[in-house]
Amino acid sequence: MKWPLVKLGEVCKFVRGPFGGALKKECFVEDGFAIYEQQHAIYNQFSEIRYFVDEIKFNELKRFMLNPGDLIMSCSGTMGKIAIVPDNIKTGIINQALLKLTPSEAVDINYLKYWLESESFQFILNGMTHGAAIKNVASVAVLKEIEIPLPSIEEQKRIAAILDKADAIRRKRQQAIQLADDFLRSVFLDMFGDPVTNPKGWEVKKLKEISSKISSGNTPKGGSKNYVDEGITFMRSQNVWKNKLLLDDVVYIDEKTHESMSKSSLRRKDILMTKTGRINTENSSLGRAALYLGEDGKANLNGHVYFIRLVENILHEFVVFILTTIEYRDYIRSVCVGGIDKRQLNRNHLEEFPIIYPPKKMQEQFVKKVNVARNMLEKAKSGLKESEQMFNGLSQKAFSGEL
Numbered sequence: 001m002k003w004p005l006v007k008l009g010e011v012c013k014f015v016r017g018p019f020g021g022a023l024k025k026e027c028f029v030e031d032g033f034a035i036y037e038q039q040h041a042i043y044n045q046f047s048e049i050r051y052f053v054d055e056i057k058f059n060e061l062k063r064f065m066l067n068p069g070d071l072i073m074s075c076s077g078t079m080g081k082i083a084i085v086p087d088n089i090k091t092g093i094i095n096q097a098l099l100k101l102t103p104s105e106a107v108d109i110n111y112l113k114y115w116l117e118s119e120s121f122q123f124i125l126n127g128m129t130h131g132a133a134i135k136n137v138a139s140v141a142v143l144k145e146i147e148i149p150l151p152s153i154e155e156q157k158r159i160a161a162i163l164d165k166a167d168a169i170r171r172k173r174q175q176a177i178q179l180a181d182d183f184l185r186s187v188f189l190d191m192f193g194d195p196v197t198n199p200k201g202w203e204v205k206k207l208k209e210i211s212s213k214i215s216s217g218n219t220p221k222g223g224s225k226n227y228v229d230e231g232i233t234f235m236r237s238q239n240v241w242k243n244k245l246l247l248d249d250v251v252y253i254d255e256k257t258h259e260s261m262s263k264s265s266l267r268r269k270d271i272l273m274t275k276t277g278r279i280n281t282e283n284s285s286l287g288r289a290a291l292y293l294g295e296d297g298k299a300n301l302n303g304h305v306y307f308i309r310l311v312e313n314i315l316h317e318f319v320v321f322i323l324t325t326i327e328y329r330d331y332i333r334s335v336c337v338g339g340i341d342k343r344q345l346n347r348n349h350l351e352e353f354p355i356i357y358p359p360k361k362m363q364e365q366f367v368k369k370v371n372v373a374r375n376m377l378e379k380a381k382s383g384l385k386e387s388e389q390m391f392n393g394l395s396q397k398a399f400s401g402e403l
Contacts, residue, residue: 003399004150005148005149006150007147007148008143008147009143009144011103011104011106011150012103012104013101013104014099014140015094015099016099016100016140017064017095017097017099017100018061019096023035023053027057028052028053029054030052033053033055033057033058033090034049034051034090034091034093035094035095036066037051037098038074038075038076040072044083046090049090058093061093064094065091065092066085066089066092066100068086068088068089069102069109070102071083071084071085071102071116072085072094072098074097075097075098076096079125080126082113084110099143108153110163111156111159111160114160114163115399117395118395118399119396120399121146149399149401159398159399162398163391163398166390166391169390169391184369185325187366187369188321188366191358192358192362192366195322195325196328196330196331198354202356203358204356205357206354207350207353208351210319210355210357211310211311212309212311214307214309214347215263215307216303216307217235217264217301217303217304217306217307218261218263218264218303219302219304220253220260224251227251227253228253228254230252231252232253232254232257232298233252233300234251234253234299234302235266236304236305237274237277237285237288237304240272240273240289240290240305243289243291243320243321244290245272245290245292261300265299266297266300267296267309268295268296270307271289271290271291271309271310271316271320271323272290272301272306272307273289273307273308274289274306274345275287276343277342277343278343286332286333287329289324290320290324291320306345306350318366319355321366
């Protein structure tokens with residue numbers, strides 16, 4: 001059975017976030033009304049807020065206010081990520097990189113969310129984007145014309161319930177991956193203790209003592225105008241996560257620009273660490289670290305990221321694990337300078353980082369455990385991929401009236 005098609009604009013109200021100039025840094029206050037960003041759609045979380053505005057600015061931009069039961073969609077860079085706004089969120093507004101959708105009574109919110117996440121809609125969405133390197137969603141007027149298959153509300157709820165069950169399988173596998181990360185932290189603390197307070201009395205070396213080079217990247221003249229569709233990978237702070245590099249939102253520079261910034265050309269096993277961010281959020285961009293495992297000379301980085309090149313006989317995996325522990329995250333935040341809105345990790349502080357240095361045999365034992373756990377993680381990710389394929393197959397059948 002083919003479901004009738006209805007234009008999105010007939011079943012949803014659309015509000016794109018305000019122009020960037022409406023939310024300048026000078027508008028931000030220490031606390032007040034929340035500004036919701038792309039991260040809230042991408043990670044489906046509404047508790048960690050980086051920026052706030054006062055009541056005057058909030059009232060000025062009240063049409064961009066979020067309400068429980070709205071959906072938000074990321075609209076720039078990492079596009080098409082959807083989240084349902086839950087109850088009891090902090091009152092606030094969306095920024096320019098989000099789209100707010102308020103569904104009518106004709107559409108079930110969970111059905112709508114699953115359809116917006118479907119391969120069909122995402123394919124249409126990606127075909128409507130513009131921008132050479134950093135993609136942006138097309139205008140609201142264009143989005144309103146996209147057609148959604150719309151069975152009766154009872155059928156929508158039935159389809160959403162089936163997809164809920166398939167989605168639960170995906171989430172369990174995602175949770176298994178998180179548990180593996182928690183296990184490694186437990187093993188580390190058991191073997192070596194807190195890497196900052198060093199209760200086991202290991203030898204301690206300063207980061208500069210075990211490094212051949214510590215430096216930051218560069219921002220090319222012209223900024224994002226230098227980005228190209230293909231070329232040398234250009235790492236930014238958003239690509240450096242917690243002991244991993246996220247490359248779904250990576251940009252590129254050409255060979256000429258790369259050569260002009262040769263001092264920050266990366267080598268395999270360089271450690272990348274972000275240098276700025278707020279300190280009162282769980283997913284702060286401040287002090288995140290990850291190991292670069294690409295080829296020598298095939299990546300560069302901007303001025304918001306440091307790279308740490310360790311001496312040859314040091315176990316890079318061991319050091320980057322230390323830098324990404326919760327204990328070390330708190331230490332990094334304690335030595336940073338700046339105000340509440342943003343803090344910075346200075347290079348001289350970075351060079352003085354104390355790194356515990358237990359016997360190399362113990363380091364190797366731990367790295368072996370890490371590698372075993374990571375191999376298990378890869379298998380878990382393979383299972384996750386299978387569950388995602390199953391979910392996508394169900395979704396395709398559901399929205400074409402075959403389920």
